[in-house]
Amino acid sequence: MSPRIVRTVAELRAALAPHRASSIGFVPTMGALHEGHLSLLRAARDENAVVVLSIFVNPTQFGESADLDAYPRTEASDVALAGGAGTDLIFAPSVGEMYPAGFATTVSVGGAITGTLEGALRGRSHFDGVATVVSKLLLAVQPDRAYFGAKDAQQVVVVRRMVADLGIPVEIITCPTSRDADGLARSSRNTRLSPTERELAAAIPRSLRAAQDAFASGIRDPRRLAATVREHLVAAELEPEYVEVVDADSLEPIAQVASPALLALAVRVGPVRLIDNVVLAPGVTDPIPLAPTDRSHP
Amino acid sequence: MSPRIVRTVAELRAALAPHRASSIGFVPTMGALHEGHLSLLRAARDENAVVVLSIFVNPTQFGESADLDAYPRTEASDVALAGGAGTDLIFAPSVGEMYPAGFATTVSVGGAITGTLEGALRGRSHFDGVATVVSKLLLAVQPDRAYFGAKDAQQVVVVRRMVADLGIPVEIITCPTSRDADGLARSSRNTRLSPTERELAAAIPRSLRAAQDAFASGIRDPRRLAATVREHLVAAELEPEYVEVVDADSLEPIAQVASPALLALAVRVGPVRLIDNVVLAPGVTDPIPLAPTDRSHP
Missing domain, CATH: 3.30.1300.10 (Pantoate-beta-alanine ligase, C-terminal domain)
Structure with missing residues (x-):
């Protein structure tokens, strides 16, 4: 069955309200789903009564606007693939829904965690964008478990730190990097x-x-x-x-x-x-x- | 009846778990309770099944360590006063419980909201401290309603902005400034x-x-x-x-x-x-x- 798509936090909460007593698994993505995302969805499917996927190409975590513009957007096929992997609900908000006029809040993880590797190259603002959007998504979905791929290793460290520091009640689960036959990480x-x-x-x-x-x-x-x-x-x-x-x-x-x-x-x-x-x-x-x-x- | 005191987020969540279906009202304070705080607790008592008070002198929102050191700490009388105002549960964590080793996350509200008034005088870091601790407290208690005094007007604007931006599911209620007979705001x-x-x-x-x-x-x-x-x-x-x-x-x-x-x-x-x-x-x-x-x- 094709998963339902909601575009606003209000619709999302209303859709999930009847399922609060059961377990909710959440896979946040920027869409353009591939086998790596599907492996996260299948892990969520195995461990939860309800599986929620988000698709949001988050502008605040892109440094180069060319990279943001070039990022693939393939919602129709994403919905079909997500349905095939057992997704119940897709949250696909607009940029305006996530960052309405007047938006002024940043969640920032400091120290070595964000100063090195990707943070040194792309700047800490990349991870400010990641931490802010992930905290918003976790607070919107309020899942029991959220699934991240090990390919974005530093992102997972940042998310784990942010979730622990703020005390967001969710279990963060890291799944192995999904790879093509020749070993290339799927992206x-x-x-x-x-x-x-x-x-x-x-x-x-x-x-x-x-x-x-x-x-x-x-x-x-x-x-x-x-x-x-x-x-x-x-x-x-x-x-x-x-x-x-x-x-x-x-x-x-x-x-x-x-x-x-x-x-x-x-x-x-x-x-x-x-x-x-x-x-x-x-x-x-x-x-x-x-x-x-x-x-x-x- | 004297309210129960808990010192950890784990104890707090366990104590509140049986009351999740009812309404929870929350009053965050730095202790040294006076009539102003009690008016917040009474408002919470009127509107909720369960009333939670937090007492935490948050070091990250003090600029001058002399001000932090001089801040009055009067827990025994706070507990008695809070009980008299109908408080059910008091969350009084240590600094180590709120900011354990490795803590690295800041919630920051930018723009005019934090750049003017107190932010111009005390620096934006004051409101970073406020936004971070309030987000942590709201996520720990997960109340239906949280009560703030109008005396700290800019703080209320910052908290409302942060709660709206991150989508923390809570209603923020501003109560009128409590004043002595000659009009001085209680502090x-x-x-x-x-x-x-x-x-x-x-x-x-x-x-x-x-x-x-x-x-x-x-x-x-x-x-x-x-x-x-x-x-x-x-x-x-x-x-x-x-x-x-x-x-x-x-x-x-x-x-x-x-x-x-x-x-x-x-x-x-x-x-x-x-x-x-x-x-x-x-x-x-x-x-x-x-x-x-x-x-x-x-």
Whole structure:
């Protein structure tokens, strides 16, 4: 059955009111749904009586207006895909519904969590935009559980911090990064890659897998692990914006990987900026699967 | 019956869980309860099945640590007074419960609302502290209605803006400023005035009443109305920090009082900084009552 679409917070609350006694699972997205989003919806479907999806391309988290303008908007197919994954209700507000005239409030997470990685490149205002819109969405839906993908690792750390600090009553659940057969993390932005760029982009998961393999072989020096990634990217003629290994919770720099660390990168491929990451944790191995044809690349 | 006191958000939520189906009224305070707070509690008692009071001297909204240190802390008498006013539950957390290690989130209201009046004098960080703690308290209690005093007029505008912008599901209710017989607005800080200073402070409501009278006589020029207030304060040898007439909703400067305006002031009396205000609205008269003995002052 096709999920119902609501456009306002008032309609959303009215639609959810009869279901407050049951469990509500929520997947916030910017639309352009792909298999990664569907895996979040299926996780929500498994664990909750009601599944709510939001589709909102949030202007306040885009630094470059060209990126905002180019962001794919595919509502009709999103609705069909979401229905297929068991979504009950879709909240798809306008920009005016989320940020009416006079809107003046920002939710901001400070410190290393937002000053490093994407925050260093895109500016903290990116995460102000994320924290503000996610707090608004969580307060609008008031779900029991909200589902985020591990691909946006720093975003998940920011959201977890914000939810804990403000005391928003919701459980944040992180789901594994969904990947194509050659290991490339699924992203709505991948649709903007040419076939050649798409092939080049496969160097990203290969580079992360090489770091995982190095870590598995005992290397604990963050600089050596990052250098391994850089070498693979440069060999594929990709220029990384950053490759960093930081503490997985605080995102602070580390001298050695002794507890779970986040190896995160951003790289431009043609017109598109892609991010990806793996968690390196002593005693844990969860290597990125790479399809055999791609393992033959340098 | 003496109200129950809880110290943690977990205890608070557990205590309120059985009452979620009924209505919850909430009065956030910094303790040192006086008649003004009790009038808020009585309003909450009239309109809700359950009344919750919070007592938390919030360090993040104090600019001067001397002011924070000097802020009166009188929990035992607060509990007795709150019980007498019909309070069911008191939430009195520690600073560590509200701001545990690693806390990094700020809720900030921008624009004229926080840049003028108290925001210009104390800095926007004062209202960042207010917006952050009030959002945390509202999310912890999840009341149907929260009650604020009109004395802290700018605070109420900030809270209303923040609640609307984030979509926190609560009704904000503003109660009239509670005043002593001579018109002085009740404030926990009044206890720090010497008898002589207390007498001097009576010039504050007299000055506001003079502006109300001028407004009633047809004066609509914000500068003339503010000048009337300044003259009364200076005649009493009080030096105002500011006296301003601004739009009551946006707090933006106005050229003439054509819609509800806020006449707000801050003045130092001895060691204490006091604030007060009146709303000037065409067609509305609600003059500050001044006890006869005090009307004889210059």
